Amino acid sequence: MTLRIPAEDSRPRHVCTQCDTIHYENPKLVIGAIPVWEDKVLLCKRAIEPRHGLWTLPGGFMENGESTGQAAIRETLEEAHARVELDELYSMYSLPYINQVHLFFRARLLDLDFAPGIESLEVRLFSEADIPWQELAFRPVRFSLEHFFNERKQGKFSLHVAELAPPPAI
Amino acid sequence: MTLRIPAEDSRPRHVCTQCDTIHYENPKLVIGAIPVWEDKVLLCKRAIEPRHGLWTLPGGFMENGESTGQAAIRETLEEAHARVELDELYSMYSLPYINQVHLFFRARLLDLDFAPGIESLEVRLFSEADIPWQELAFRPVRFSLEHFFNERKQGKFSLHVAELAPPPAI
Numbered sequence: 001m002t003l004r005i006p007a008e009d010s011r012p013r014h015v016c017t018q019c020d021t022i023h024y025e026n027p028k029l030v031i032g033a034i035p036v037w038e039d040k041v042l043l044c045k046r047a048i049e050p051r052h053g054l055w056t057l058p059g060g061f062m063e064n065g066e067s068t069g070q071a072a073i074r075e076t077l078e079e080a081h082a083r084v085e086l087d088e089l090y091s092m093y094s095l096p097y098i099n100q101v102h103l104f105f106r107a108r109l110l111d112l113d114f115a116p117g118i119e120s121l122e123v124r125l126f127s128e129a130d131i132p133w134q135e136l137a138f139r140p141v142r143f144s145l146e147h148f149f150n151e152r153k154q155g156k157f158s159l160h161v162a163e164l165a166p167p168p169a170i
Numbered sequence: 171m172t173l174r175i176p177a178e179d180s181r182p183r184h185v186c187t188q189c190d191t192i193h194y195e196n197p198k199l200v201i202g203a204i205p206v207w208e209d210k211v212l213l214c215k216r217a218i219e220p221r222h223g224l225w226t227l228p229g230g231f232m233e234n235g236e237s238t239g240q241a242a243i244r245e246t247l248e249e250a251h252a253r254v255e256l257d258e259l260y261s262m263y264s265l266p267y268i269n270q271v272h273l274f275f276r277a278r279l280l281d282l283d284f285a286p287g288i289e290s291l292e293v294r295l296f297s298e299a300d301i302p303w304q305e306l307a308f309r310p311v312r313f314s315l316e317h318f319f320n321e322r323k324q325g326k327f328s329l330h331v332a333e334l335a336p337p338p339a340i
Contacts, residue, residue: 026198067264067333094237163237
């Protein structure tokens with residue numbers, strides 16, 4: 001493999017020196033749910049790095065062969081063994097410094113038979129007052145939860161689209 | 171490279187037999203704009219395959235290091251040499267059969283100095299009555315334009331999220 005700018009392109013790409021195949025690298029989608037039960041939201045305590053031991057919404061990398069909604073439902077099942085029905089797309093955060101786009105869907109938890117999946121230490125419902133705001137794993141999770149609780153008081157949800165700069169180093 | 175299910179994973183991945191690096195393959199984002207000038211929308215006639223000679227909204231693969239909005243602005247500049255300011259995210263189509271997610275933003279064309287980029291044969295403004303509905307390149311483009319013109323009459327735009335099954339073979 002070599003790094004060069006292919007004909008009619010403007011960026012360096014990884015190109016196979018034997019067969020000239022261009023291996024494009026593009027941003028990845030991370031997709032999650034905001035699973036709601038009454039006035040509470042379901043969070044997972046991470047059993048894996050990065051951010052082991054911190055709390056997050058269920059979510060993860062979208063896989064080939066699925067839709068954005070299917071990814072949100074699958075990740076919620078895998079990480080929280082929880083079944084949801086999706087409502088609207090609620091937030092989209094671009095993180096260009098790590099080549100990711102994070103999407104969250106509002107969702108209704110269908111029953112209370114949840115349990116930690118292999119990537120979670122604990123899964124729990126939190127009301128707004130109990131959310132561990134200082135122990136959330138990722139900014140897109142924190143911002144989505146802040147918007148969610150604020151807007152729920154107003155009785156009207158809207159899509160949030162934003163770009164995040166790298167987080168402070170310290 | 172070999173195809174196998176890594177430990178603690180549930181799907182086959184391409185793994186390097188020398189260094190055990192897992193090369194994940196995930197869906198790619200295709201991002202475009204709906205550039206509006208008065209009652210018209212800017213379309214590009216494709217100079218490349220697939221769908222050479224058919225009309226499309228400016229758009230293309232999101233690149234590493236940019237946000238979703240930057241991708242829409244860049245693609246509009248590259249394909250139509252047109253400058254836009256973005257409005258809201260307008261549509262998101264999952265195409266799981268080709269591992270893509272297509273996003274379109276509504277946008278305002280800032281001036282009339284547009285011209286075909288290297289991937290376009292022609293760039294033109296179309297009013298609703300003139301849109302070449304039978305010569306549109308891709309279904310997400312057609313569906314986004316149909317929603318756009320319908321909703322413009324009602325004076326209210328809303329986000330459209332859908333999953334598309336493979337198109338008919340004939």
